[in-house]
Amino acid sequence: MQAPAIICHAMKPAMQPRHRIVIAAFGPAQMLDITGPLEVFAMANTCCRSAGRPAPYELVVAAPQAGPVMTTSGIALLASESIVDPALQADTVLIAGGVGARAAVRDSALIGALTALCRRVPRVASICTGLFPLAATGLLKQLRATTHWSHFDEFAALFPDVRLDPHALFINDGPWHSSAGISAGIDYSLSILETDMGRQLALEVARNLVVFLKRPGGQAQFSAPLAAEAAADDPHRFAALTEWIQHSRSSDLSIDRLAEPVPMSPRNFARRFVEAMNIAPAKYLEKMRIDAARRGLTDGTDSVARIAARCGFASAEAMRLAFRRHLDIGPHEFRARFRTAGPGKRAAHAA
Structure with missing residues (x-):
């Protein structure tokens, strides 16, 4: 009796887990602080899929409570997760700015939850006045950071132990990153896309979004x-x-x-x-x-x-x-x- 043939199937390489980016929004939030970075990473996913590669990013919007989060534009966005959920996981957290972000510094329970989230995440960044709640966590003491130029004095009065740099569009000081006002969040997102995935993909995304690749972090907030x-x-x-x-x-x-x-x-x-x-x-x-x-x-x-x-x-x-x-x-x-x-x-x- 002939032994049955042994058929070997080539093993497919294991899929790399997607990099999970959570954008933390505090209503009323600055809409472009959320949608600008989202579009950069969503376009990166689209470009990769078009080239037959897996999408590298999973994108999540989180707020103090899951559900609608109002923006300063008067349009509500949907947050699928809660910042205060201890099970919330991310590879990168981007903290959006706006009126709500500056007000959040007075909510000790919310800042406590944000602190816990930031401590368990490899990379944390603020967009515009998202620097206010990030600084309220106490994680930026004696570190360099930046925010929107119109809020320099307000920020310096609240957080004198943070080394505010008025000469930068965005700054990386260890795992803590910060970017200046509004559209600078797009420049910063392109910079971390380039770090994660290489310049070629970042350039392709910039071309598709019809923006510069990229204003460097050392460029002034305005020329x-x-x-x-x-x-x-x-x-x-x-x-x-x-x-x-x-x-x-x-x-x-x-x-x-x-x-x-x-x-x-x-x-x-x-x-x-x-x-x-x-x-x-x-x-x-x-x-x-x-x-x-x-x-x-x-x-x-x-x-x-x-x-x-x-x-x-x-x-x-x-x-x-x-x-x-x-x-x-x-x-x-x-x-x-x-x-x-x-x-x-x-x-x-x-x-």
Whole structure:
């Protein structure tokens, strides 16, 4: 009697568990703080499925109670889980901002539950004023963080033991991350997508969402030209000149050179520029150059000397002194602090 044949079936590789992202929302919540990151990770899932790969993320919205959570836009979103549930699990928690997030710091029971959740999660981040409840947990003492520029003073008064950094779009300090206002949550989400899954997928997601990949964490919350325009009394008076300055950062932009196209005498130009823009021409130029240098330091690999020359500084030392004056940090330290992390370097911490 012939022995039965033994049929071997090739074992399929075990499916990798999906990375579970929980967005914690406190009504009324800032809608874009929730939907912006959600769309980044949902688009990553779509791109992976289209390429025949499994979706890498599981997305969950949680609130103090499961059910509708109101947003400041007047539209309710549905939270499927509760923040206070001790069984709630996540690989990443994103804490959305809004009026409700700032009010949550006064609810000791809610902050206690949030603290317990944060302690058992490998990566925790705040979006915009979501930094308020995260700081209320006490987990950020003596650590660097950022939030929306309009709430700096309010935050500093409540949490003086957190090292608030006004010069960053988003910050990672160990497992605790924070990002600035509203749309910066999209930039931050693209950055962690790049860390988790690589630059190629992050770039594909950015293209599909028609956004930049990505504003680096070291970029200011608003650009130097926008900040100058907001502070000016008459920004239109020298609009053509300031537009030209943004595209011509030659080191030879003296007062005489700037006055030529206006046309005015150098002395009259300097006086009229201050009247209109509330800033001296030399200071304006320096801010433009620092803005450009920040991008060069975080986005590329050129030397500090080459970036300094390209941005119109007289030397690398001149750029270093300007950085110290405006940012209280040197170019080399700035680059080390805000350079993009490579793929696969996911943050982790012990409970």
